[in-house]
Amino acid sequence: MSHGLPLLQRLLPRFLRSRSFCHDPNHQFDTVVRNQAEKFLRDLDVVKREEFEAVKDMARLAREENETLKARIAVLEGKLGISPTAPDVGSMKTDG
Numbered sequence: 765m766s767h768g769l770p771l772l773q774r775l776l777p778r779f780l781r782s783r784s785f786c787h788d789p790n791h792q793f794d795t796v797v798r799n800q801a802e803k804f805l806r807d808l809d810v811v812k813r814e815e816f817e818a819v820k821d822m823a824r825l826a827r828e829e830n831e832t833l834k835a836r837i838a839v840l841e842g843k844l845g846i847s848p849t850a851p852d853v854g855s856m857k858t859d860g
Contacts, residue, residue: 841847
């Protein structure tokens with residue numbers, strides 16, 4: 765029987781903490797609301813702030829690269845004597 769005492773000594777504080785948790789309605793309410801809010805956000809499939817910021821930076825870098833490439837194309841067209849006209853995307857025909 766003496767070897768069961770350490771187990772009881774370890775479990776008793778946990779049991780007492782769990783009882784105090786059940787008797788604290790504010791803490792219990794906060795926990796339930798927090799869990800429901802987390803479930804609601806998971807169900808909405810909302811992106812995390814870090815993911816949003818990463819994609820936002822990628823888009824900014826892509827726009828900057830597009831502007832750089834447009835400038836390089838304009839320089840090359842100028843050297844070749846080609847007028848920089850954008851094709852009319854709406855009038856392009858496809859084979860499909």
